[in-house]
Amino acid sequence: SSTVVVDERPDLPKRSIDRTDKYFVGVTGGQYLSGYDSGVGFSDGGLGVTLGYRPVETVGLELGYTYFDQTFEGDTERQTSTLQPSVNLYAFPWKRVNPYVQLGGTMTRRAYDDSWDGGEATVMGSAYGPHAGLGLEIALGENLALDAKGTYIGYMNVDGSDPNAPAALQGTVGLDL
Helix, strand or coil: CCCCCCCCCCCCCCCCCCCCCEEEEEEEEEEEEEEECCCCEEEEEEEEEEEEEEEECCEEEEEEEEEEECCCCCCCCEEEEEEEEEEEEECCCCCCEEEEEEEEEEEEEEEEEEEECCEEEEEEEEEEEEEEEEEEEEEEECCEEEEEEEEEEECCCCCCCCCECCEEEEEEEEEEC
16 A cells, blocks of 8 residues: 655745845945934945845844945044844745845944034944844845845934934945845
8 A cells, every 4th residue: 555645735935036045245335314412413425344144034144334434535524333233034035026124233333523503513432222124135146136225223322421313324225245
């Protein structure tokens, strides 16, 4: 007598792409938007690098470093560096266009000697706190993707003695290899 095995698993979605168990290195460009407790805001451009790993198709681990500068010249008034370990949760990892949610922490190094009409601020040191963001990954192949994300950072150690706003927004666009 023979035994017939019936596969009762539901059909899995068709995979356009499979990023499971993949490492990547990315280059990014973007903007860092924040301000001072006086109400004056600023926006600085930046460049960065990202390292990541997808242990399973729905979860990604990421470490990003971005350097933002007011002018990228010798007389710049603001320099901001962010280091961000994150976990990404992907909505449709089997599709080429894949939205995701990002959660993690941010360590920010700030060197500001900023002045404007009616005010000035000097800040040297670090700020840290959690971040959350929304992103969109567009897979161009198994090992190549465009990535765009917006991140909200809530600083836990920015208080009344610090002239900075206790939060920032960061937007980046990158290419992951």
